Amino acid sequence: MDEKPHRLYRKLPQVGELLDAAQAATLPSCHSREFVTDATRAVLARIREEIKAGGHTEESLDRCLEDIVKNIESEIRILLQPSLRRVINATGVILQTNLGRAPLSEAAVRRVAEIARGYCNLEMELATGERSRRDVHVEALLLNVLALRTRRAMGALAETHGAAIVNNCAAATFLALNTLAEGGEVIVSRGELVEIGGGFRIPDILRKSGAILREVGTTNRTRIADYTAAIGPNTRLILRVHRSNFRIEGFTECPSLRELIQLGADASIPVFEDQGTGCMVALDEFGITNESSWPDSAISGATLVACSGDKLFGGPQCGILVGTRSVIDRLRANPLFRALRVDKLTYAAMEATLLAYLTGDLESVPILSMLRLSAETIRERCEVWVEALRSSRISAETMPTRSVVGGGTTPSASLPSFAVALRHPELSESALAARLREFDPPIVARVSDGRVLLDLRTVPAVEDRDLVELLRAAFGEKVRPVNEAG
């Protein structure tokens, strides 16, 4: 056997020695000795592997050992780096599932922190000290908000309706199908047998719920008569799925929700709408037409309506169910309801978000304030960025672009916007975008036509100064040609 690796191995310090050296150096004393020992072992093991693979000479090993405390420190930094990190969304896609969908309002964040820190009356009625249900914390408020948004008297909806929340809209749909249609048939248009994303396919969830799919119509055209003809003794439910992420254009037809509700009423069959987006405000003012309104659905006379909490509603991840009192009671009595329930933090964030809608403080809901930002305001911010980056080595210019609403609104829903378009003298656009994701906080940008676009609609204005500084620090000063004046 070759003697040389043995000599190299013998140069490696003992863990104990290294620990003393590391402790004496800059390692923070807040880390336990066990943790630092593990990190040290990991670094030594890596060097041993390198020696084994023939990757070291005596000199390279000496150099490596000189830096070993630094390596232990960086090992520790990597181990302590949170996996879930705050990022700057400069894609201009307002609702992006990959980036955590809706940011919460300040009020919601404060409420979450306040409730998280201690105990709360999650399932206790304070007046009597008796046990209560957790869903009381949003039910009345939610129904009042829906009444308000549909210009009905406060409390008008509470007489006939109930509401409950579960983990997400997929869970809400699953619970609804299982509760209302297990063992029976559910009538759905072939144009609505969709995949919402992330593996949520209507036919699959329907099967798993124990219901039997009864498809009617064709992909592009389904008439009310198709539904009528499909009704039989085993029919339990009529399902309407909002076409959130695609559009069928051209020779198309599908009955309105109102027609389905009429049919359901005539045949004594409940109608369930998976509305999806939870859109609370008319989007017409942003040039987005025909977007389904959740409050309108909720009061439409449908037996039950489900939507997401973290799409256009702008709240925490959850699935919101609003329906007739008796149906909501049946959902609550289903043992699955317990398995799909949400925690106190979700209730805290939901309550705060609903209060913003109740008081009309829509500007405090980040999704809505981003929707409302004018292109002109965004352009002015872009100009400030461009000006501040003028002396840096990346070139920046203001460019018109379109922001995308995303998150299950019609796919064509987009808003005029502006972006800071970046180009680096040496890096390709995708390499530059990758560099931006290494920032702290990482910046997620869009790549288009040889440039990296930062659409500032989805970047909070309070971040502008810090982000510009990050860019300037990362890319440094331009080497100024001698003939450039000023």
Ligand SMILES: *Cc1c(COP(=O)(O)O)cnc(C)c1O
């Ligand atoms: C987004 C969406 C869902 C899934 O909602 P999650 O809250 O992500 O579970 C279901 N149905 C429709 C119509 C949607 O738009």
